[in-house]
Amino acid sequence: MRKVLTIGEVLVEIVATTKGNGFIEAQPLIGPFPSGAPAIFLDQLGKLGTPCAIISRVGDDDFGHVNLTRLRADGVDVSGVEIAPGESTGSAFVRYREDGSRSFVYNIRHSACGNLKPTDASEALIESCDHLHVMGTALSAPGLGEMVMDAARRMKARGGTISFDPNLRPEILNSPGLRERLEAVLAMTDLFMPSGDELFLFEPSRSETDAAEALLSRGIRTIVLKRGAGGASLFEDGLRIDATPLTVEELDPTGAGDSFGGAFLSFWLADAKPELALRYANAAGARAVTRIGPMEGTSTRAELDALLTLQKG
Template identity: 65%
Template sequence: MSKILTIGEILVEIVATNRGNGFREAVPLIGPFPSGAPAIFIDQVGKLGQECAIISRVGDDDFGWVNINRLTEDGVDVSGIEVLAMGTTGSAFVRYREDGGRNFVFNIRNSACGEIELSDKTLALIDTCTHMHVMGTALYAPSVVTSILTAVERIKAAGGTVSFDPNLRPEILDSPGMREALQTVLSKTDLFMPSGEELFLFAEAKTEKEAVAELLAKGIKAIVVKRGDKGASYFDKDTQVDLSSYKVEEIDPTGAGDCFGATFVTFWLKGMHPAEVLRYANASGARAVTKAGPMEGASTRAELDALIQAQGNA
């Protein structure tokens, strides 16, 4: 039986209810919503009934407990979340611009999850897991990078697999050591899940076809390219599958890539045909955008089946 692990930031998201540029004026807000790309990812895995765990840190405050309670409810093993009595849980303020882009104000590095160090307890937890998912956003601080690379090494050495979603945010791309860490993770990756242009940050080639071929030649087994409301594509050395997106009303796009990725990894590990796996992931990404709050749109398998049945193969 497989068990999926991720390591990284847990935070709350607080969202401006009107559009505009950033936070240099008073704006109406809604939240806190449980968040953090690794947390959204693992919550979606748990909701699908797949065994899974997260290693992270939160403060002993309501923002921390809103996350722990939600993850527990959705079936995630939270024994690797350390609650720091003297810590504060991370936060992100998000405001959508008129052009559909987003501005963020993050408090991650100075929050409880700004340092995630492994202990005997979390090392033992890592050794119960068979798959490690790395979120690029989680490579924001040296101690977290070390913890992630340790987990990747241990799980690979025991015959497990690694997936990697670069999930890059310009606000955190220039954290110390982040670019090197991204390359190290890529060299251990079995399943790579960039969104759109991120592919070209990891390949020399200038066209998608060539970039995919270049990365597959380096030993990556499968690549999934996420394309927002345009759908997604799957590539391995023998197969290519392209799907357009399901038609849904987009309320809040944050978390789509995380839910998509979680669903892809969960079904991929079951050994299902890539076209079928991509269909479930595509449905999961679509459902994710229909709810306000990044984790609120995570789906059960029954909900994914219902969307697939209602709209066919997209």
């Protein structure tokens, strides 16, 4: 089985239990929950039995150990996670507003994963894995961005494949050099997984079909478009499939995209039929939003089968 690698942040998330505007007054919190988009993505892959590894950096503290323990338990190779004594593991505090939007307080750039550099262990993983998943967020940080670009070039040169989730938050869109890196990764991408308007990031077309066709003609094999509570769509050459959303109670949407993506990639790498990969990914995204905490809603195959059977009902 092909082994998946990703590079990026491992952090904890701490969630306010009340809704409102940010953290300007004392309030009840729940956490730490294991988090970080690349980590959630791999946790989902690991739960579905796909071999996978992460390159990251954490402090020698409880927040780091919460993550390592969870990832290991779910089958993720953490040999490429450097433990940095005296540094702190990254964190994100999140509070939902009444309208469903979120405000964050991040400690990522100045945390242990903000100082990620190649190590012997990370080099060994880049040489031994068969697929690289790239998060657009990783490309916004100069050092990390270069490391990801280097891994992507080497993966392609060795005949490996690349998936790419732009995952762009408005705060990072104007980071220096980001555009160029996004374009360079897209040119190497086999599986593109944008959400919403990110489909038009590189091809400002009038319709989704036009944008998808233009992207496919650049050499991308598969595009899956995430639509939040609206479900998802898949585009391949001459093929479009729409997945209607499953009906679930949304308690915490954070991590849905990564759970969806990890599940889709697991099936895609196993050469599953596109319909099947999309159906399971749609279920993984739906199940993810029913749990508080970004990594709490990743699913096993049995959990996805149970949800799909229930909804066929």
